[in-house]
Amino acid sequence: MKKIKGLRWYMIAMVTLGTVLGYLTRNSIAVAVPELERTLHMTTEQYSYIVAAYSAAYTVMQPIAGYVLDLLGTKLGYAVFAVLWSVFCISTAFAGSWQGLAISRAAVGAAEAAMIPGGLKASSEWFPAKERSAAVGWFNVGSSIGAMVAPPLVVWAILVHSWQMAFIICGALSAVWAALWIVFYRSPKQHKMLTDEERTYILDGQEERLKDDKAQKASVWQIVRNRQFWGIALPRFLAEPAWGTFNAWIPLFMHQVYGFDLKQIALFAWMPMLFADLGCVIGGYMPPFFQKHFGVTLIVSRKMVVTLGAFLMLGPGIIGLFTSPYIAIAMLCIGGFAHQALSGSLITLSADVFGKNEVATANGLTGMAAWTASTLFALVVGALADKIGFSPLFAMLACFDILAAVAVWSILRDAPANLEPRAVAQPA
Structure with missing residues (x-):
């Protein structure tokens, strides 16, 4: 069989x-x-429930x-969830009320929960540690491309x-x-079109904890009691409401505040997502740049990207x-x-500090923390947008991201997670 470089x-x-x-179906x-709102007579608050x-x-x-991804493997697990979210997205077309939309979109959300853990698991399988942030940046760019394609389509x-x-x-x-x-x-060990040189390059560049297919899988309890988990989960909790707001509310914000119609939304709503694409890609290459020019460790380089992103979030904060x-x-x-x-650096940190057989589980748990905050903030937007406007809500998001940067520096240690059965989480 022909090999592909x-x-x-x-x-x-x-x-x-x-x-x-996935993000096209979401957005x-x-x-x-x-x-x-016009055809189903839906209010802003009812949309927030959806x-x-x-x-x-x-x-x-x-x-x-x-x-499930750690149990079934990347190939089968990701495919199952993708089929489910496609079916549930199509079912949205048959909703005749905001309640029906809420049920169908909840089903889409349940299936799409595998999207980021699946992408991270694939990245941890196919890339050495020094390229992992770039790989995550490239697959994470899909989130903003999907959001960018959604308005015109x-x-x-x-x-x-x-x-x-x-x-x-x-x-x-x-x-x-x-x-x-x-x-x-296929995984690198199974793919027949992978050259021997590239297979060696990938596997030799990975941490030992990502090479062992038979390593014991840590329990959920072992993961959540570890300090390193909270060093990722809390910053994601604080930062995720911003992305949830960008994906769910920008078109309505433009419609309500500036009177944009559907054609104007199609012309302009994709622009923030184009810059989000750039953030994914450039953000993915920042950690190796910081390592090379500032002599910092892998995890510290991720923290530096988080800090830079948090301060740039002051832009929408002053909208x-x-x-x-x-x-x-x-x-x-x-x-x-x-x-x-x-976000790319926070997501990648799960692969930096957790082992091969718990990386998707750990990322799913940190994602749960992130989306808990996103869910709560969606309800806040729905309740307050018509009363106080969108501007104070964007200012809140900027403050949350600054707090996320403080949290990642304060909690996350520059070391892999210790998840041995008798291990005790390190004291603060």
Whole structure:
């Protein structure tokens, strides 16, 4: 069989495409909400319940999805969840009320909970430690590409046919990807098209805890009682509401505050996501840059990226100082870049400190913390947006990200997690 050089980058490209389609299904409702408000007579507060339903299901399923991925393996586990979210997205087209939308979107959220843990698990299998942040940056870019593609695609489907067609198209695309994933994905040890040189490069560059397929899997209790877990989980709890707000509320923000119609939303709502793409990619290359030029360790380099992203989040935090919609969009672009650079480093830290057979579980648990906050903040936005406006809410998000940077420096140690059965979490 013909060998392919640089096969690891083809594998991460497949992960990226899966993330694109997952976020396309997720963001489709955010773009369609002005039309849904008109046709289903839905209020802003009722829309917040739909967002919260998705987030709550995603939150509860994060550790479960991570556990299933570690149990079934990356190939089969990810494919099962992708098929499920495609089916549930299509089912959204049959909802006739905001309650029906909430149920179908909760099902989508439950299935998509495997998306980030699955991508991280694939990255930990296919990349040496020094390239892992770049790999995570590239697959994480799919989240913002999906959000960027959603406005023009969903608006086109609504204008040409109906809002129902938008959900059918998005779901069908994910089903096609799941079939391709089953056909082409293999681990480095099993892939026959991987050159011997690249296989050696990948495996020799990984930490010992990521090489052992038969290593004992740590329990959930061992993971959550470890200090390193909380050094990732708490910052993710503080930072995630920003990304949840960007994905679910920017189109409605532009519609309510600046009077944008569907065509204007299609023209402008994708821009912050383009800068989020840049944040994913550039943020992924920042840690090795900091290591090379500042002589810091791997984990410290991740903390530096988190800190930079947190301070850049001050951009959307001051959005209330401007009346121009174009300046507001520029501030949101800065925020998109900042959050995705920050988020990529926080996600990668799970692979930096946890072993091969618990990395998806650990990431799922930190994701649960993150999405708990995102769910709660969605309800806050729904309750307060019509009363106090969006500007104070964006300012709150900036403050949360600064606190996240403080937390990651204060709690996370520059060492792998010690998850031996009799290990005791290190004292603060």
